[in-house]
Amino acid sequence: EDQVTQSPEALRLQEGESSSLNCSYTVSGLRGLFWYRQDPGKGPEFLFTLYSAGEEKEKERLKATLTKKESFLHITAPKPEDSATYLCAVQAGYSSASKIIFGSGTRLSIRP
Amino acid sequence: DTGVSQDPRHKITKRGQNVTFRCDPISEHNRLYWYRQTLGQGPEFLTYFQNEAQLEKSRLLSDRFSAERPKGSFSTLEIQRTEQGDSAMYLCASSLRTAQETQYFGPGTRLLVL
Numbered sequence: 504e505d506q507v508t509q510s511p512e513a514l515r516l517q518e519g520e521s522s523s524l525n526c527s528y529t530v531s532g533l534r535g536l537f538w539y540r541q542d543p544g545k546g547p548e549f550l551f552t553l554y555s556a557g558e559e560k561e562k563e564r565l566k567a568t569l570t571k572k573e574s575f576l577h578i579t580a581p582k583p584e585d586s587a588t589y590l591c592a593v594q595a596g597y598s599s600a601s602k603i604i605f606g607s608g609t610r611l612s613i614r615p
Numbered sequence: 616d617t618g619v620s621q622d623p624r625h626k627i628t629k630r631g632q633n634v635t636f637r638c639d640p641i642s643e644h645n646r647l648y649w650y651r652q653t654l655g656q657g658p659e660f661l662t663y664f665q666n667e668a669q670l671e672k673s674r675l676l677s678d679r680f681s682a683e684r685p686k687g688s689f690s691t692l693e694i695q696r697t698e699q700g701d702s703a704m705y706l707c708a709s710s711l712r713t714a715q716e717t718q719y720f721g722p723g724t725r726l727l728v729l
Binding site (some may be wrong): 602 | 671716717
């Protein structure tokens with residue numbers, strides 16, 4: 504069964520303290536791995552899509568990487584406004600009409 | 616705003632009542648998805664449409680749930696005879712059918728069943 508596991512469940516960092524969030528997945532036929540940011544009471548906001556092992560993408564203080572079994576979201580010198588839940592999701596299968604399977608997310612809190 | 620919109624944003628209802636939610640996707644997107652999210656969990660897939668055709672339904676979508684997308688534009692999700700376990704955030708997402716598909720989410724409708 505396709506599965507996505509995120510760790511840690513929660514992470515508290517000091518402003519400027521860099522760290523990484525992990526997303527491990529077990530799927531048959533990965534079509535894409537997605538990272539979303541979700542603020543309390545709002546819908547997920549798209550950040551990145553990764554399609555193949557070795558791929559990397561960056562946006563401001565965030566950098567996403569992908570291997571055959573897991574993805575990392577690296578956050579460099581975070582600021583309090585980076586506090587949010589970060590969701591990882593995979594689209595699996597060999598049809599373009601495939602649903603996304605989400606992990607439970609990592610709640611990130613950045614202290615000023 | 617050209618993003619995905621959902622209405623209402625919040626709904627409080629009594630157990631046993633029917634509720635209906637609406638989703639307006641990004642205008643050129645031909646795929647529309649419904650998800651449910653409970654506290655501390657990631658969104659769970661419910662169903663999706665390509666244009667007006669409903670192509671997949673999750674086992675989570677009991678007989679009390681029905682979704683439509685007439686004319687392939689906006690979509691509605693109806694829950695009949697609501698139960699307390701239906702309390703959740705209902706999210707809508709839309710995408711363009713391409714080889715590299717990205718789903719964009721709306722703000723969600725938070726449902727509370729008393």
